[in-house]
Amino acid sequence: MGFDLSLLGWNDALAAELPAGLVPGRVSRVDRGTAEVLTADGHVRAAQSAAVRRAGAADPISLPCVGDWAGLRELPDGRHEVAAVLPRRTALVRAGVGRTSRGGLSDDSQGQVLAANVDLAFVVEPAMHATDTADLSRIERLLALAWESGATPVVVISKADLLGDALDSLMDDVAAVAPGVDVHAISSVTGEGVDLVRAHLGGSRTAVLLGPSGAGKSTLTNALAGEEVMVTQQIRASDGRGRHTTTHRELITLAGGGLIIDTPGIRRVGLYEMSEGVDLVFSDIEGLAADCRFADCGHDAEPGCAVLAAVESGELPYRRLASWRKLQREAQWMASRTDARLRQEKTRQWKVIHKEMRRSGRNRP
Numbered sequence: 001m002g003f004d005l006s007l008l009g010w011n012d013a014l015a016a017e018l019p020a021g022l023v024p025g026r027v028s029r030v031d032r033g034t035a036e037v038l039t040a041d042g043h044v045r046a047a048q049s050a051a052v053r054r055a056g057a058a059d060p061i062s063l064p065c066v067g068d069w070a071g072l073r074e075l076p077d078g079r080h081e082v083a084a085v086l087p088r089r090t091a092l093v094r095a096g097v098g099r100t101s102r103g104g105l106s107d108d109s110q111g112q113v114l115a116a117n118v119d120l121a122f123v124v125e126p127a128m129h130a131t132d133t134a135d136l137s138r139i140e141r142l143l144a145l146a147w148e149s150g151a152t153p154v155v156v157i158s159k160a161d162l163l164g165d166a167l168d169s170l171m172d173d174v175a176a177v178a179p180g181v182d183v184h185a186i187s188s189v190t191g192e193g194v195d196l197v198r199a200h201l202g203g204s205r206t207a208v209l210l211g212p213s214g215a216g217k218s219t220l221t222n223a224l225a226g227e228e229v230m231v232t233q234q235i236r237a238s239d240g241r242g243r244h245t246t247t248h249r250e251l252i253t254l255a256g257g258g259l260i261i262d263t264p265g266i267r268r269v270g271l272y273e274m275s276e277g278v279d280l281v282f283s284d285i286e287g288l289a290a291d292c293r294f295a296d297c298g299h300d301a302e303p304g305c306a307v308l309a310a311v312e313s314g315e316l317p318y319r320r321l322a323s324w325r326k327l328q329r330e331a332q333w334m335a336s337r338t339d340a341r342l343r344q345e346k347t348r349q350w351k352v353i354h355k356e357m358r359r360s361g362r363n364r365p
């Protein structure tokens with residue numbers, strides 16, 4: 001019942017990183033510090049070695065997470081421990097904003113890894129959502145997050161069967177907000193487009209699905225897996241079962257090759273340090289901005305602004321500029337939030353130091 005590691009994405013480059021004497025495996029799930037690891041010998045549950053725990057205390061980012069390649073050590077009593085986490089190619093990270101962090105500083109300044117070694121981020125947006133057509137701004141926002149992670153984004157417009165003739169013009173609009181990104185229309189009703197999505201997963205690549213509730217992510221995962229691995233909303237509604245009550249797999253191997261990582265954290269994913277991603281998503285605006293008279297032009301009311309001129313001439317849709325402004329503000333807010341927490345943390349540390357100094361009497365005048 002072992003796993004063919006190459007089907008999980010194992011390759012020579014990873015093999016070269018594996019410390020001698022350790023057994024390789026891919027982390028399929030982490031529960032309160034215990035990792036579930038897929039190895040050539042099957043499913044293994046592994047605690048963290050003392051060294052991994054120590055590194056994690058200093059920097060929680062280094063702790064094993066779903067998608068990681070781990071080096072396992074077999075202990076004399078037959079149990080296993082994660083003795084090494086191999087270097088990650090990519091990481092989907094979320095800031096700890098709004099969470100109480102016992103770990104202190106690094107939790108909030110560096111965020112939390114939601115998934116590692118993700119090659120592709122499918123941004124899934126329904127052609128029709130209730131009575132609304134696809135939300136272009138949401139696509140832009142998730143593209144920013146995907147670029148930030150290092151994964152290659154692919155836009156998937158789901159439920160294409162619901163739109164009819166208007167689909168072509170929607171696809172043009174989507175292509176315009178996703179420069180340099182592949183865009184596919186799919187339908188699980190007609191089966192259209194599923195093969196195009198599957199084609200990206202060749203060579204045992206790993207993907208995450210980002211998108212709003214009801215977008216059809218579980219339905220697509222099942223179509224790709226060729227079996228019912230995820231409980232969809234329809235089934236949840238008809239039998240009243242909650243999601244993941246039976247089998248909650250977080251690393252799903254697909255029948256046709258490739259893997260999908262699906263975790264509660266990825267489903268709630270927010271925006272983290274995405275200023276660089278914003279630039280990539282809005283490469284058209286960045287391109288225009290190169291012609292603005294002032295290098296620090298805010299494209300508000302500055303004279304000689306090439307971006308405003310493009311809106312004026314109709315070359316750049318105003319909606320696009322509005323989206324850019326909104327994401328810029330959010331990215332700034334995120335950054336200031338992080339800074340504020342860092343300052344708070346520093347103040348707290350100073351108070352502790354002062355208290356200790358008083359106790360030892362060294363700061364008496």
Ligand SMILES: Nc1nc2c(ncn2[C@@H]2O[C@H](COP(=O)(O)OP(=O)(O)OP(=O)(O)O)[C@@H](O)[C@H]2O)c(=O)[nH]1
Nearest residue numbers: 159187188189213214215216217218219232233234
């Ligand atoms: N017409 C149509 N309906 C679809 C399609 N794909 C999914 N649906 C329906 O849309 C609903 C939501 O699908 P899910 O796959 O559960 O959506 P999800 O994105 O996984 O939602 P969450 O689990 O809440 O995040 C279900 O009732 C599906 O049957 C499609 O291509 N066409």
Ligand SMILES: [Zn+2]
Nearest residue numbers: 292297299305
């Ligand atoms: Zn400008």
